Amino acid sequence: MAAELDRELYEAACRARKDSYSPYSHFAVGAAVRAMDGRIFTGCNIENASYGLSLCAERCAIFAGVKEGVRAFTALCVTADTSEPVSPCGACRQVMAEFAIPRIFLTNLRGAWKEMTGAELLPYSFKL
Ligand code: THU
16 A cells, blocks of 8 residues: 555546536536556546436546546546545446556545555455
8 A cells, every 4th residue: 555645646636526517416526547658537527417327527537548548547536525535436436446446545625535445445346
């Protein structure tokens, strides 16, 4: 477990959060993933009047990278305006497991953070 936050990734997640489209929950989330080659891809949550169609920030960021051909990520950072570092939902944990992202930074806007592994977030994840 590394002791340092990827600050550039954190700042990218904070910036991406500003694009959140969350008129229903009013809970804005930002995320950023770092590809093996160093590139950063970002995402925000995007809600819908048909609530179940809403997309979380983490999956938005991961899919932005995958859509550009990236398959190997070194880290993901998620942020929200919470008192504790925000905890990813189950669906996003499963998508993180798909791409075996080794370092996952849970953060908040106050700068609190914790690093977790994919296995800590989703032990015994579904795999084909
Ligand atoms: N949300 C995320 O973007 N990421 C998470 O890990 C948890 C939840 C979003 C979905 C929805 O737009 C809002 O937060 C409230 O659930």
